Structures are given as C-alpha cells and as structure tokens.
Amino acid sequence: MTVLTGFLGAGKTTLLNRLLRDPALADTLVIINEFGEIGLDHLFVEKADGDMLVMASGCLCCTIRGDLVSTLEDILKRLDNGRMKPFARIVIETTGLADPAPVLHTIMYHPYLVLRFRLQGIITVVDTINGMATLDAHPEAVKQAAVADRIVLTKTDMAPQAPQDLTALRQRLQQLAPFARLIDVSEASAANLFDTGLWNPETRHADVRKWLNAEAAAEETAPDDPGHGHRGHDHEHVPDHAHAGHAPHDVNRHDARIRAFCLRSDRALTPGAFDTFVEMLRQIHGPNLLRVKGILSLSDNPDRPVVIHGVQHVFHPAQRLDAWPDADHTTRIVFIVRDIEPEHLRGLFAAFSGESRIGQADAAAITQNPLNPKPEGLLR
Numbered sequence: 196m197t198v199l200t201g202f203l204g205a206g207k208t209t210l211l212n213r214l215l216r217d218p219a220l221a222d223t224l225v226i227i228n229e230f231g232e233i234g235l236d237h238l239f240v241e242k243a244d245g246d247m248l249v250m251a252s253g254c255l256c257c258t259i260r261g262d263l264v265s266t267l268e269d270i271l272k273r274l275d276n277g278r279m280k281p282f283a284r285i286v287i288e289t290t291g292l293a294d295p296a297p298v299l300h301t302i303m304y305h306p307y308l309v310l311r312f313r314l315q316g317i318i319t320v321v322d323t324i325n326g327m328a329t330l331d332a333h334p335e336a337v338k339q340a341a342v343a344d345r346i347v348l349t350k351t352d353m354a355p356q357a358p359q360d361l362t363a364l365r366q367r368l369q370q371l372a373p374f375a376r377l378i379d380v381s382e383a384s385a386a387n388l389f390d391t392g393l394w395n396p397e398t399r400h401a402d403v404r405k406w407l408n409a410e411a412a413a414e415e416t417a418p419d420d421p422g423h424g425h426r427g428h429d430h431e432h433v434p435d436h437a438h439a440g441h442a443p444h445d446v447n448r449h450d451a452r453i454r455a456f457c458l459r460s461d462r463a464l465t466p467g468a469f470d471t472f473v474e475m476l477r478q479i480h481g482p483n484l485l486r487v488k489g490i491l492s493l494s495d496n497p498d499r500p501v502v503i504h505g506v507q508h509v510f511h512p513a514q515r516l517d518a519w520p521d522a523d524h525t526t527r528i529v530f531i532v533r534d535i536e537p538e539h540l541r542g543l544f545a546a547f548s549g550e551s552r553i554g555q556a557d558a559a560a561i562t563q564n565p566l567n568p569k570p571e572g573l574l575r
C-alpha cells in the first residue's frame with residue numbers, strides 16, 4: 196500500500212493519471228476521493244466495479260474513514276472469491292489537507308486488513324510554485340513533507356521561477372525529510388516512486404539499506420559535530436534556523452519543531468526490553484513520532500534482527516528477518532519526530548539496552564515510575 200499525499204492542487208491526480216499509463220502499474224488498485232479539481236481519466240473511472248474504485252463521499256482521512264475500511268474489506272472479499280483481477284499494490288490518494296497518519300491507522304488497526312496490506316511508502320507531492328507559501332501557512336503541509344519517502348516536485352515546467360527559489364524549497368524539504376528522495380515530476384516514474392518498500396518484490400528479500408536510507412543523515416551532517424550524538428555515530432538534522440534563535444518567517448517554527456535523526460547502537464535489547472521500548476514510544480510519544488523505521492538486534496537471537504515500522508502510535512507488527520541483510524549488524528532506527536529531543540530518545544534506548552549514562556534513568560526507574568503517563572490514567 197502506498198499513500199499519495201500533498202497539498203490541495205499540488206498535482207497528485209495529474210501525476211497519478213500519468214503514472215497509471217505505465218504498464219508497470221497495471222496491477223495497481225487506486226482509491227481516490229473525487230474532491231479535487233480534476234478526477235482520474237474516464238478510462239479509469241468507468242471501471243468502478245472492476246479493478247478501479249473512485250470514492251465520491253469526501254475526504255478520505257476524516258469523513259469516509261468507515262467507508263475506507265468497508266471498501267477495502269469488500270475488495271478483499273471480491274479478490275478472494277475470484278470476482279476481481281488480483282492486484283499487487285494499492286495506492287490511496289488523500290485529499291489535500293489530509294494527514295496521512297489516520298489513513299494508515301485505519302488499516303493497521305484493523306485485525307484483518309493489517310494482515311493483508313503492508314505499507315510500502317508515502318509519496319508527497321509538492322508544488323514548486325506555491326510550495327514555500329504552503330509550507331509557511333500550513334503545518335499539515337510540513338508534516339506531509341516530513342513523513343515522505345519520496346517527494347515529487349511538480350509544476351517545475353511553469354515559468355517564471357527564480358532558480359534560487361527552487362533551490363531554497365529543495366533545501367527546506369530536504370531538511371524536513373533528509374531520508375526522503377526528491378524527484379522532479381518530469382523524472383517521476385513507477386520505478387522510482389514505488390520502490391520504497393522493505394521487501395524487494397523480485398528477489399523477495401528485505402532491502403533494509405535502501406528502505407532505511409540511514410546513510411542520508413551521515414552524508415549531510417558533520418560527523419564530528421560535538422553537539423550531537425555520541426561516539427560520532429548519531430546524526431541528526433535540525434534546520435539551521437532551529438538553532439539560530441530567529442526564524443526568517445514566524446511559520447518556520449513548524450519546521451523547527453520537526454527533527455530527523457538516526458539512532459545507532461551496538462547493544463542488543465532483550466525481547467522484553469524491546470517490547471517495553473516500543474510500547475513506551477507509542478504510548479508516550481505516539482502523536483509526535485511522525486515516522487519510525489528501524490532494524491534492531493535482539494539478545495535472544497542476534498543473528499536474526501527485528502524490523503520496526505511505525506507512523507505515530509501505529510506500528511506494524513515487528514518482523515523478524517532470517518538474517519542481517521549485510522555485514523552491518525548495528526541497530527539503526529530512523530526517527531522523524533516533532534517536539535521531541537533526539538537526546539531523550541537516545542536516553543530511552545540506552546536505558547532499555549542496559550547502557551548506563553550519567554543523568555539518565557535506567558529501565559526500572561522509567562517503567563516503575565508511578566507518575567509515568569499510562570493509557571488508563573494514573574489512578575489504576
């Protein structure tokens with residue numbers, strides 16, 4: 196499942212129309228709302244009971260959440276009864292103001308849908324004409340960019356556009372989403388937009404290196420920056436203005452709230468500590484964990500790492516791989532967070548991995564603290 200998002204009028208449907216002509220996407224099912232300026236070509240829309248569905252009832256993420264579930268259930272029923280051509284992938288286009296997270300929640304919290312769909316990636320479309328102003332005015336747009344695996348820049352064919360404006364937009368987007376790849380719409384294709392999943396469909400192997408893209412942080416941050424991380428291993432991206440103390444625009448404070456960084460560790464967690472660590476991330480930081488992807492070493496079987504993938508408080512069931520994909524056996528977790536200090540998450544990981552750090556509570560102190568927030572409240 197791929198989620199296609201982007202601000203109102205950014206060019207999502209235009210892009211989708213073009214992509215769907217590519218035979219490589221013949222086995223794709225698209226779910227789209229009809230709110231936008233233009234719908235999918237009639238070629239696609241008329242086959243409403245065939246392999247293509249158009250939903251007309253409004254915003255996907257809020258008003259038709261129930262419908263999305265019943266639509267997906269219905270699709271699976273038809274698929275299992277052989278009344279529908281099998282498909283390999285589903286693309287869900289959200290409306291312009293949508294936060295992609297509720298769409299993913301809808302699917303990942305469903306006991307059956309979560310077994311049948313796997314999140315491949317999030318594609319965010321950004322209009323290069325209005326993109327900067329949209330990011331300034333709408334925190335939703337900042338979040339859409341921050342959670343992306345791929346950012347497609349549209350309307351690059353439209354003059355006039357000062358080259359420095361495009362460069363500034365690209366820099367801003369890359370700071371918000373250092374692990375995402377920026378692609379000009381003229382170069383966007385099925386091949387470079389739908390290759391974001393953990394599993395390579397051809398080899399059926401996990402392509403962890405490409406999926407995590409953790410090196411993106413290492414390439415762009417000075418590794419010896421004493422202010423960040425420890426042992427020269429951790430890297431984080433903070434927009435320059437986040438440290439500068441003065442934002443060029445007020446609204447850039449939205450950007451400054453978002454941090455992307457990669458936590459690395461040579462220490463293995465016990466399975467119990469792993470469960471509690473993930474549970475604490477979800478319960479305490481859920482809404483602000485915009486995106487989490489990682490490969491972790493567990494002490495019970497260090498040869499078989501575990502992969503985690505979460506969007507806010509929704510996590511895919513953790514998956515155990517048969518083996519490490521390559522010689523690098525370090526735990527790597529890529530975080531994109533809002534209003535959370537990277538050092539806090541590093542401290543939490545250190546506590547659960549048994550690494551003692553000065554000034555950092557250990558796992559027992561964290562889990563047994565009666566004042567920790569609990570889902571059922573403090574009184575129980």
Ligand SMILES: Nc1nc2c(ncn2[C@@H]2O[C@H](COP(=O)(O)OP(=O)(O)OP(=O)(O)O)[C@@H](O)[C@H]2O)c(=O)[nH]1
Pocket residue numbers: 201202203204205206207208209210230231232233290291320349350351352353380
């Ligand atoms: N010149 C140019 N126009 C584009 C491009 N992409 C989209 N447009 C135009 O921008 C307008 C909006 O495009 P849509 O594809 O409807 O945008 P959308 O993101 O699906 O819009 P909503 O569904 O309303 O959120 C249309 O008039 C498109 O023709 C592009 O790359 N270049």
